[in-house]
Amino acid sequence: MSEKRIRVLVAKPGLDGHDRGAKVIAQALRDGGMEVVYTGLRQTPEQIVSAALQEDVDVVGMSILSGAHATLFPEVVNLLRAKGAGDVLVVGGGIIPEEDIPALKAAGVAEIFGPGTPLANVVNYIKDKIK
Numbered sequence: 001m002s003e004k005r006i007r008v009l010v011a012k013p014g015l016d017g018h019d020r021g022a023k024v025i026a027q028a029l030r031d032g033g034m035e036v037v038y039t040g041l042r043q044t045p046e047q048i049v050s051a052a053l054q055e056d057v058d059v060v061g062m063s064i065l066s067g068a069h070a071t072l073f074p075e076v077v078n079l080l081r082a083k084g085a086g087d088v089l090v091v092g093g094g095i096i097p098e099e100d101i102p103a104l105k106a107a108g109v110a111e112i113f114g115p116g117t118p119l120a121n122v123v124n125y126i127k128d129k130i131k
Contacts, residue, residue: 006130008059011039011048013072021094021115022063025122029061032123045075053083058130064094070103077108089129093117 010026012019019041026036037055039048052060060080062073073092080088092104093113101112110129113122 006034006059006126007037007055007057008034008061008126009037009039009048009052009055009057011043011051011060011062011076012041013043013045013048013062013064013076014066014068015042016064016066016068016094017041018065019063021065025061025063025093025119028119028123029126032127034123034126045072045079048076049079049083049085052080052088053085057088059089059091059126061126062090062092062094064092064096067095069094069096070100073104073109074107081108089126091122091126093122 008029010022012022026038029036039051060076069092077090080086090109091111092109096112096114104112111125
């Protein structure tokens with residue numbers, strides 16, 4: 001019997017219209033043996049959480065380039081907790097200033113992956129956290 005595959009929702013919150021990085025991450029996660037659901041562009045935190053619950057994911061990965069990470073990432077974490085899904089691992093990536101990362105982690109975002117992060121690091125991080 002095969003073991004359960006890790007399910008990941010890759011989301012693009014807010015008004016950010018650039019999704020090449022999110023698609024690259026989604027493909028790397030698939031290549032790493034995970035099931036990936038991609039939400040598409042311009043998702044609200046409510047849409048992201050709704051999709052995460054409907055798809056019964058283990059991980060929500062958000063990619064953002066617009067600068068709204070300090071608002072949108074914590075809102076997703078809070079909505080997941082409010083819906084009883086606080087055990088879902090939340091990670092983020094994109095253009096996020098180093099000085100913003102401690103506040104995001106304090107708000108419940110497990111890890112932030114910046115530009116140039118090797119894809120294997122993202123895959124391995126998720127595999128290590130979801131056992």
